[in-house]
Amino acid sequence: MRYAMAIDTKKCVGCSDCVVACQTENDVPIGYCRDWVVEITNGTYPQLETELRSERCNHCENSPCVRCCPTGASHYSEGGIVMVTKNECIGCSACITSCPYDARFVHPEGYVDKCTFCLHRVKKGMKPACVAVCPTKCMYFGDLDDPRSEVSEVLKKRKYKTLIPEAGTKPQLYFLI
Amino acid sequence: MREEIIVSGRNNPLIDPQLHVWHWEIPTYLFLGGLAAGLLFFAALYYLRGKENEYRTAVKIAPMLAPIALALGLIALFLDLHHKLYFWRLYTTIRLESPMSWGAWTLMIVTPVSIIWSALHIKELFPNWDWKFDFAKELIGFFQKKKKVLAWIMLISSAILGVYTGILFSAFNARPLWNTSIMGPLFLASGLSAGSAVVIWMSKNHAERKRFAQLDLMIIGIELFLIIHMFMGFLASTQVQIDAVNLFLGGPYTAQFWGFVVILGMIVPAILEGLELKGYKIPVAIPVVLVLFGSVMLRFIISNAGQASRWLY
């Protein structure tokens, strides 16, 4: 099993609903966020193009954060989801510096927090909160090992990219372009 | 024009707008760890080479600073932890891939060894010291007999500690500036240099001071060589690493790095030490303080600049 997410940059309007939905679903304190939206504009008026991306932890297959964790608090869970066990975490921040995507942060309680792909929902057969709420339906979630999953299907049909593939982390967020 | 912005208002403390999660604690801890490593390394080295009496300060006196430095370093490390009450989790597991874990376990070995080493030589400093309890005396006696084994352990573990202070940074692929294997030797060399500077300062023996001044000069030479190597490596690498090293070549950390670390922390003390070896009268404190200052600054600047370096996407 290999959970992954595909995000359609052509449909995303950057509304940030994914961010609020994550905050309310996961009780992320105000002032912090586990996901965010990046907007990139290239060109000169009027020859312009933009890309909008909802980003979060890439749940890398080769996660530097899991490797550098001195206590094993950062670990792989079901389907390769990278999780942090909060009462094993000492808050040394090594994982934060190890992440090329800046996806982790120190929760005000002291432990390191990040996107969980809403594992608690996924276990119940639901989609992550951000995917479920997105008004543009620009996010797809599922098991890459299942060729019929939503995410496998869309990756078959569309061109995509990952972020900083050259960092060698094997990220599992796929951006449809 | 290219414009890249986060439109969802992300402002995670310590992360945005630029990573700044490590402040003074980690560089301080790395400096003190490196210093302790330098002191212990020379103590073990010259003991094993039978120069115990010739280099009395290096073998017997100076290492007593090591447990203090380590203790202070550990306090700094502890202060850096955000989830402090769970610090003991470091010692419920060994994670071979994690430099932090390596460091924690190395310290677990180095710290007691340094304390024992200091205990063995406490009478050098306080001739009237009395261990009071018999079991303490027996224990001291035991280690006195095994001193050679102890010295070997100390030699190896202090070298690991010294290298570790650099590996901690270089293991982070995500921060291009840190991501070079030169970091390990460079930080080891810097620690040794700091250690030998402290010996020069404390020693009253002319031969010992001369020996360590020569040593320090050599180490500084190695450090400069490593730094040049580091720049060559970066500049011949990917755009990401070129961007990273440009932090020191025209970027915001240029003046600090070249001014504090290279000139004040290496070249100036090297010249002063060289002059002293040639017989000029130089107050011993000046080069020593400069070397220690350079060693501290190296850690701070590398720590801060590294956090400012990132992948582009």
Added chain:
Amino acid sequence: MKSRRQFIKISSLSAAGLVFGGGLLETFADNLLKTNQSYFKGPYDFSRTPTYCEVCFWKCAGWVHKDENGRIKKIIGNDDDPNCNGRFCPRGTGGVGMYTDEDRLKTPLLRIEKNGEQTYREASWDEAFDFIASKMNQIKQEHGAECTALFTHGSGGKYFGKLLKGFGSNNIAAPSYAQCRGPREVAFLATFGQGINSPENTDIRDTKCLVLIGSHLGENMHNGQVQEMSDAIDKGTTIITVDPRFSTVAGKSKHWLPIKPSTDIALLLSWMNVIINEDLFDKKYVEKYTFGFDQLKAYVQPFTPEWAYGITTIKPQQIRETAREMANAAPATIVHPGRHVTWYGDDTQRLRAVAILNALLGSWGRRGGFYKPEKAFVPHFHLPDFPKPNKNWRDAMSGKYKLADLALASGVCDASIPSPEMSCAIKGWIVNGTNLINTLPDQKKTIAAIQALDLLVVVDTMPMEITGYADVVLPECTYLERYDSLRISQGREPSIALRMPAVDPLYNTKPAFWMARELAKKLDLLQYFPFETIEEEIDWELKQVGSSLEEMQRIGVKRLEREVDDLYFGEDEDVEFNTNTGKIELYSTALEEEGFDPMPVFTQHPEPSEGFYRLIYGRAPMHTFSRTANNPNLTDLMDENSVWVNPKVAKEWDLTNDQYVYLENQDGVISDFKIKVRITERIRWDSVYMVHGFGHTDKRMKRAFGKGISDTQLITNVMIDPVMGGTGMRGNFVTFRFDNKKTEV
């Protein structure tokens, strides 16, 4: 009063023992941590209650989920709701913050004089109502009951409206008309005999070509439309965007026409020219359904793409190409009427041009164009007749704006300024859920009108600027703490939705129904409020349509069958349009009767002078005007607006990114606060852009105070639409200031 923080703390203490277990050290550590509130405690089984969203006018229906401590946790869309299809927008999801905002109005306030200074004192509800009732009766005696007015942009408006009508006034206005969508309604009424209304009957789901003119769908998060647009993108729909700004949707368009601001009518006329002259229009449709085609054909002859190029700066080739694209996709083409369309004072005419273009393409009443919406019919309890007012705000307009089909908020405001033409100006206002200070253009005028009032009652949840001018402030509880009237909205299929409280009201806040009814008691108008509670009224209404309050509490949304299957016109169906001629009027007889141009005319509008830039304002997807400006969840996403500046302009002014500047408009008005500069290629060099709804001056809104600037403050030149009184607001020009010292004149 208990603060939120204490409340959370208590709940986490009781849970701590249950959640954690394990080793001795762990327990020790956890015990030490107990004083910290725990945010993450994993998933719960929630209890949920239905609601429909009040953060914007789209009114999506959803579920409010609570955690085991009865704390509101999240709001999720209702899968059965046609407005949102189970997906809320960021504002709806962040609606929780409307409830948790600690800066809310908490208790009724009365204006008093203390040591020569005016201030508020906390009052009981009874005191507040007594005061309002006595003032209203006084106005009735001195000036007549019709000298009162209601401004509303919220669900509670229905009840205050009933109160006011019973009292004897029909001056009931929403700023969403004359300040927003009014010209669109009038133009489509004049053309098709039917307005657009809300949610729009645009069939984006099935369209093949979507034309957006200044409409920044995606930045205005009109949920259902954005969802359908996204589906359309998936299907490869051609999007054509006309905007001087490279809007989000422009980035998703096949064609972006970076038009020179204020020249849209020229483009629309030349599109008609191409479509007619190249024989691209829907001949059968035009022949069967429209009136005045020959006049139109003759009229548009001079408006060639070459003519338009000189005005709009859009290349003729691009105009032709896009016209052909539209025609190729027709009738599944939507030339979108937009929503906020009060721009240059000739807006009804511009929207007429949009309507005509749609008629030429045959998209009205066709799949992929405009469908025929249906609204559920829910009978209301029969009330005694309302007294007939002797006059209303229209009498102050000396016969103007007859075509306005709804009251003009700006008109009511104008009618409150004493003037010789009016035998009596409006003397008392009730303002419900709309911050008129930031909503109506020309703040000075609004404040002048307020100064002439005998009574200003403000009903709101937040201490918006308007509350600072009130004689009485009535704190309304948020939509999460109250029942409201049923949501009966139009759509492909009719639906009704229920809002019920998820939690008890915080503080001393009350729902509008209760307030209106209590006031009715004091004013002897109880005959208009036959039900003692709103639950009884809703239940009665629901039983008339075969449902009940109990059922709706369970399902939240009820979709009803369409009466007839007539979403689109049938093949060769004869259709009677509600216009003078019974046809789609390309040539408007109604406008002609009132002395206006029967076909849209392009007029040149003023352009910014040297050093000035046209102020264009818009929306951000995470905010609804100023309503959300202090919402903790939404300010977390965006807490200030920025001014978009083209790099060329930035260079000229030596501006850097994130620098803060003041703006000054053509009339010398300097913004109260500073605004952050965003240098971006996405805006034309002759304009600047900012999001509306920021720059709040009321310190009681801690998160919003002084953040960004208010575009409304800089909109002092208002171009009134002669047809229906819309307030055109895009004719204002600003320049940059590095200090806010008034220039000596």
